Amino acid sequence: MEVFDKAELWSRDEIAHAQLTRLKTTIGRAAKCDFYGKRLADAGISAENFNDLSKLADLPFTTKDDLREQYPTGLLCVPKNEIVRMHCSSGTTGNPVAICHTRNDINSWADLMARCMFMVGVRSNDVFQNMSGYGLFTGGLGIHFGAERLGCMTIPAGAGNSRRQLKLVRDFGTTVVHILPSYALILAENLIEMGEDPRQIPIRIALVGAEPYTDAFRRRIEDLFDLKVYNSFGLSEMNGPGVAFECPEQNGLHIWEDAYIPEIIDPVTGKPCADGEIGELVLTSLCREGMPVLRYRTRDLTRFLPGDCVCGRRHRRMDRILGRADDMFIVKGVNIYPMQIEKVLMSFPEVGKNYLILLENDGIGDVLRVQVEIEKQHFVEDMRALHGLRDTIARRLRDEILVTPRVELVEGNTLLRAEGKAVRVVDNRKPK
Numbered sequence: 001m002e003v004f005d006k007a008e009l010w011s012r013d014e015i016a017h018a019q020l021t022r023l024k025t026t027i028g029r030a031a032k033c034d035f036y037g038k039r040l041a042d043a044g045i046s047a048e049n050f051n052d053l054s055k056l057a058d059l060p061f062t063t064k065d066d067l068r069e070q071y072p073t074g075l076l077c078v079p080k081n082e083i084v085r086m087h088c089s090s091g092t093t094g095n096p097v098a099i100c101h102t103r104n105d106i107n108s109w110a111d112l113m114a115r116c117m118f119m120v121g122v123r124s125n126d127v128f129q130n131m132s133g134y135g136l137f138t139g140g141l142g143i144h145f146g147a148e149r150l151g152c153m154t155i156p157a158g159a160g161n162s163r164r165q166l167k168l169v170r171d172f173g174t175t176v177v178h179i180l181p182s183y184a185l186i187l188a189e190n191l192i193e194m195g196e197d198p199r200q201i202p203i204r205i206a207l208v209g210a211e212p213y214t215d216a217f218r219r220r221i222e223d224l225f226d227l228k229v230y231n232s233f234g235l236s237e238m239n240g241p242g243v244a245f246e247c248p249e250q251n252g253l254h255i256w257e258d259a260y261i262p263e264i265i266d267p268v269t270g271k272p273c274a275d276g277e278i279g280e281l282v283l284t285s286l287c288r289e290g291m292p293v294l295r296y297r298t299r300d301l302t303r304f305l306p307g308d309c310v311c312g313r314r315h316r317r318m319d320r321i322l323g324r325a326d327d328m329f330i331v332k333g334v335n336i337y338p339m340q341i342e343k344v345l346m347s348f349p350e351v352g353k354n355y356l357i358l359l360e361n362d363g364i365g366d367v368l369r370v371q372v373e374i375e376k377q378h379f380v381e382d383m384r385a386l387h388g389l390r391d392t393i394a395r396r397l398r399d400e401i402l403v404t405p406r407v408e409l410v411e412g413n414t415l416l417r418a419e420g421k422a423v424r425v426v427d428n429r430k431p432k
């Protein structure tokens with residue numbers, strides 16, 4: 001198999017060997033900042049005495065709050081003049097999380113990203129258009145440098161402005177894009193409105209990530225554009241994109257275990273989950289110099305897929321992200337994730353590009369409203385047909401989430417569209 005980096009084909013033994021060596025180095029580096037220095041000393045752990053990967057759980061967890069408290073440079077483990085770039089995580093209130101990178105950090109991140117892209121068939125003769133926002137968001141520069149590393153002609157188009165995106169695609173013959181799932185459907189809609197057939201444009205591969213989406217959503221993007229979609233996962237705290245990526249099998253995302261140690265834990269007890277069991281993803285960086293992060297609690301929910309991937313890579317696979325622990329909402333005592341709702345909605349061909357979950361309290365109890373855009377050709381005058389569809393969607397949702405929602409069908413293109421990552425849930429309930 002042709003690969004960008006030999007580490008992609010390492011055996012489990014080779015992975016474990018590199019993990020221990022790199023974790024020891026990481027512990028040694030981390031101890032240089034006061035925050036980890038104290039925590040590691042309290043746990044009695046040093047680079048010299050840590051010699052067994054199975055003792056990983058002895059290391060302290062790091063939470064998002066820890067990173068916020070250490071903003072801006074409390075976790076720096078190298079002199080500030082060795083830092084060449086910083087990024088922030090998105091969607092935070094109060095202090096953001098800032099991650100600082102050395103030149104080696106930026107290089108190894110670009111290599112990881114190039115590895116992901118090469119794995120799904122991107123080559124130097126591809127034209128790559130990055131339709132994600134740039135700036136502090138890692139989906140911009142992070143993927144950009146991976147594409148340049150591969151030798152692609154790289155177009156930093158940025159987010160939105162479908163007309164300009166289309167012009168660039170046409171003028172430069174774009175074959176690969178990086179795009180948010182929510183924007184992919186909007187782009188298709190805008191192209192159709194401009195009289196274009198999205199299936200006729202030359203894009204053959206879309207790297208899609210940064211927010212949760214279901215497999216049914218993926219198939220929609222693939223059908224609309226006639227291309228292959230590969231799921232791209234990452235988070236700023238672990239560089240950004242390039243942490244885990246789907247291989248051509250499209251059956252789970254390989255986590256690059258030569259660069260990260262993944263764990264999946266019960267979010268309440270902190271105990272490890274068995275393969276196949278859903279829990280919170282915890283990641284330790286293994287190659288970072290500027291700001292190593294130990295056992296970071298991502299709040300992202302997923303599971304290790306049991307068994308080996310038929311592609312031959314031995315880096316463990318995780319399932320697509322079910323949602324963030326913070327996205328879960330409770331209605332009438334039932335825990336619900338937005339992706340459960342999306343899965344049902346996307347199984348209806350009549351359902352359009354956008355939906356919104358509204359949580360309200362009518363004075364008696366919780367009300368779950370689901371507003372669903374309906375494709376133009378299905379938004380017919382025939383009220384009976386529409387009511388029938390609405391009731392069927394409500395029934396199917398109830399079967400999935402055990403709560404009967406109030407489904408409202410709205411015309412395509414009428415729900416608010418977010419600028420960056422999609423907003424799927426609005427909770428208007430008064431605090432109890």
Ligand code: AMP
Pocket residue numbers: 088089090091137138208209210211212213231232233234235236237240298300320321324
């Ligand atoms: P950021 O703070 O901008 O670095 O965003 C990182 C977060 O985006 C992750 O912790 C996930 O919650 C989410 N995310 C990134 N990639 C994916 C993906 N492929 N599927 C689902 N969620 C994702």
Ligand code: ZN
Pocket residue numbers: 247248249254309310311312313
């Ligand atoms: Zn695979």
